[in-house]
Amino acid sequence: MPTDQAEITTDEVLSRDIPWETYMTTKLITGTGLQLLRRYDKKPENKKADLLDDDGPAYIHVFVSILRDIFKEETVEYVLALIDEMLSANPKRARLFHDKSLAGEDLYEPFIRLLWKGNWFIQEKSCKILSLIVSGRPKSQDANANGESSSKQTTTTINDVLKGLVEWLCTQLKNPSHPSRGIPTAINCLATLLKEPVVRSSFVQADGVKLLIPLITPAANQQSIQLLYETCLCVWLLSYYEPAIEYLATSRSLPRLIEVVKGSTKEKVVRVVILTLRNLLHKGTFGAQMVDLGLPQVVQNLKAQAWSDEDLLESLNQLEEGMKDNIKKLSSFDKYKQEVLLGHLDWSPMHKDLIFWRENITSFEEHDFQILRVLITILDTSSDPRTLAVACYDLSQFIQNHPAGRIIVTDLKAKDRVMKLMNHENAEVTKNALLCIQRLFLGAKYASFVQV
Template identity: 85%
Template sequence: MDQAELNTEQVLKRDIPWETYMTTKLISGTCLQLLRRYDNRPESYRAQLLDDDGPAYVRVFVSILRYIFKEDTVEYVLALIDEMLTANPKRARLFHDKSLANEDTYEPFLRLLWKGNWFIQEKSCKILGLIVSARPRSQNGIVANGEASNSKQKLISIDDVLKGLVEWLCAQLKNPSHPSRGVPTAINSLATLLKEPVVRSSFVQADGVKLLVPLISPASTQQSIQLLYETCLCVWLLSYYEPAIEYLATSRTLPRLIEVAKSSTKEKVVRVVVLTLKNLLSKGTLGAQMVDLQVPQVVQSLKAQAWSDEDLLEVLNQLEEGLKESIKKLSSFDKYKQEVLLGHLDWSPMHKDPIFWRENITHFEENDFQILRVLITILDTSSDPRALAVACFDLSQFIQHHPAGRIIVTDLKAKERVMKLMNHESAEVTKNALLCIQRLFLGAKYASFLQA
C-alpha cells in the first residue's frame, strides 16, 4: 500500500514482534511487560494504564523510536501515540513529567520529520506540535521536557526544536512531501505554533510569510475553506509581530484578505480576516492602503449581512470606527500619494480640485519627483483606461500649477508616453492625453514667442 495513504487504524492492526526486539536487546524486559499490558487492548483499558503510569509508557514509546528503525515498527508506535493524544490531547503533558527530565522526548520526532515516509512525517509533525504546546512554562526560561535550565544532561533546546519544526513546515509549503496533504498539514501546524514568539521570528527569518500569500484566495470546497481559514489565522497571528507586518505591508496580502472578506460566506473566515485588518489598521501606511482599497465600503456591505456571530458584528464596528479615524488623520496629499503608489487611480474629488493642486504642488518635488515618476510609469504599464486617463489629467494639472511644470515633465520624458495615448481606443484617455499635450506645447510656443 502507498505509505501516504496509510491510516492509524490500518497500522494498528499489525502484529509487532516485541519479544524479538527484547531478545536482540533493543528493548528491555520491563519495556516488554509494559507493551504486553498495553498492546491490542480496548481503549478504556489503555486509558486506565495511562492514568496510572503514563510517563512510563511515554518512556517506552520514545525509547523504541530512538533505537528501532524498522519502518513498520516506527509507524506502529507513532500510531499508538497519535491514538493516545487524539483521545485526550492533555496527555501531551505526560512527555514533560519530571521522571522524564533526562529523556530527550523531542529528538526522535524532530529526526523523523526528515527521515520517514509521509505517514511518519505527518504523525511526527502532529505529535511534536502537541508536545511542544503542552510544555511547562518557566519564568527562568522554557527548556526541553520541563527540566530546569541548569540541567547537567545535554538536551535539545526548545528553541532548536521550534526552529527545526519551522524549517520542515516551510519546506512543505515550498515542496510538499504529499501532493494533497503536505500543505494543509503544514498550515494546520503553523496555525497553532505561530502563537510562539520564537516561531514567529523563525518563520519570518525563513521567508515564510510570502509562502502564505498565494493561499489567501476565495475557497469553494470544505477542505479548501478550512485551509483558507487556517492560513488567515496564521496571518492574524503574524499581525502581532512587527517584522512580519513589514512584509505584509509591501506584498499582495492586503488586497487578497479584502477579496476573501468580500466573497466568503463562512463566518469564521470573515471574522479572522476582519480581526487581522483591525490589527493592521494602525501600522505604517496600511490604514491609508485600506482606505484606497475601499475597505470602508466593504465593512458597510459586511455589516448589512445577517451574521449570527455577535463578536463579528462587534469587530466590524471597531474596524469601521478605526477606518474613520484613519481617514481623519490622512491629509489629502497622503490619500493622493497612496492612490498613485497603489496604481488605483480614479476620479476622486482631489484630482479636479484647484485648491488641492495649489496647496500641495510642492509635495510633488519630494523624493526626486517620485509621484510624477510613478504617474509616468502608469502610462507605460497600466491597461486600465480610467487609470491612464487620470494619470494624463494629473500630469496636465502639475504642468499648470508648478512654475517649472512643463520643463520637469519634459525632462522626465513624459511627452512621448502621453502622445502614444492620443490614439487610444478609450475616448476618456484620448481626451486627457490631448489636454496634457496641449499644456506642454502651449508652454513651448509661449517660450518661442518670448525668445522672438
C-alpha cells in the same frame, strides 16, 4: 514517494503486528519496555487510558526510545500512530512528555529528524505530534532551555525545535511533500504554533508571510473553507507582531482579506478577518488603504446581516468608527500617495482634477521626489494596462504643473520608459504615453494646448 505509502491510514498502520520480542532479543528494546508494550499494544482504548494514567511517562520513554533506536519504516509508522492515537483521544496527554522523570532525555530529536527523513505518513504524524508536545510544555522549560544549553549541548532546545518546525512548514508551503495534504497540514500546525514568539520571528525571517498570501482567497467547499479559516487565523496571529505587519503592508494581503470577507458566509471566517483588520487599522497606512478599497461599505453590508457572535458585531462597530476617523484625517494627497505606493492606479477623480494638481504639486518634492520616483518605477514593473496609463497621465500632469517638471522628469530618466510604452498593445496606454512625451518635449509653456 509511492502513492499507496502516502495514502496509508492510521487504522491500517495500527492493524499491523509488530515483532516486539525480536527487538528485545536484538537489544533494541529493554525487557521492561517489552513488558509495557505487551500490556498496552492492541488493547481497548479504556484499558490504554488506565495504563497511561498509571504509568504515562514510562510509555513515553518506550515510544521515544523506539523512534530513536529503530529505523524500520513499518515500526516507526506504528509507534507514531500509537502516539497520535493517544494524543487525539486526549491532547492533555502531551504533558506526559514533560514529566520530571524524563528531564534527561532528548524527546524532541527523533520527531525533528523524522520530519525530513520519512514518507508523508511519518512527516505528517511527526509534525502533528511535535506541535502538540511543544504547545503542552510548561513555560518554565523555556527559561531552562536558555540557561542550560551550554551544559547540555547535545540536547535539542525548545528554540531548536520551533525553528526546525518553521523550516519544515515553510518548505511544505513552497514545495509540499503531499499534493493535497502538505499545505493544509502546514497551515494547521502554523495556526497553533504562531502563538509562540520564537515561531513568529522565525517565520518572518524565513520570508514565510508571503507564502500565506496566495492562500487568502474566497473558498467554495468545506475543505477549502477550513484551509482559508486557518490561513486567516495565521494572519490574525501575525497582526500582533510588528515585523510581520511590515511584510503584510508591502504585500497584497489587504485587498485579499477584503475580498474574502465580502464573499464569505462562514461566521468564523468573517470574524477572524474582521479581528485582523481591526488590529491593522491604526498601523502604518492600513487605515487609508481600507478606505480606498471600499471597506466602509463592506462593513455596513456585514452589519446588516444576522450574526450570532456579539464580539463580531462589536468588532464591526469598532472598525467602522476607526475608518471614519481615517476618512476625516486623510488629505487628498495622502490618498494619492497610498494609491501610488500600492502600485495599483485607477482613474479615481483626483488624477484628472486640475485643482488637486495645482494645490499639491509641491508635495511631490517631499523625500527627494519619492512619489515621482515610485511612479516612474511603476512604468517598468507593472503589467496592468490601467496602472500604466494612469502613471503616464500623472507624469504628464507633473510636467504640466511643476515649474521644473520637464527637467526633473528627464533627470529621473523617465523619457525612455515612457517611449517604450508608446508601442504598447493597449490603446489607453499608448494614448497617455504619447501625451506624456508631447508634454515632455513641448514643456509647460506649450503643453497646455495638448489635450487628452
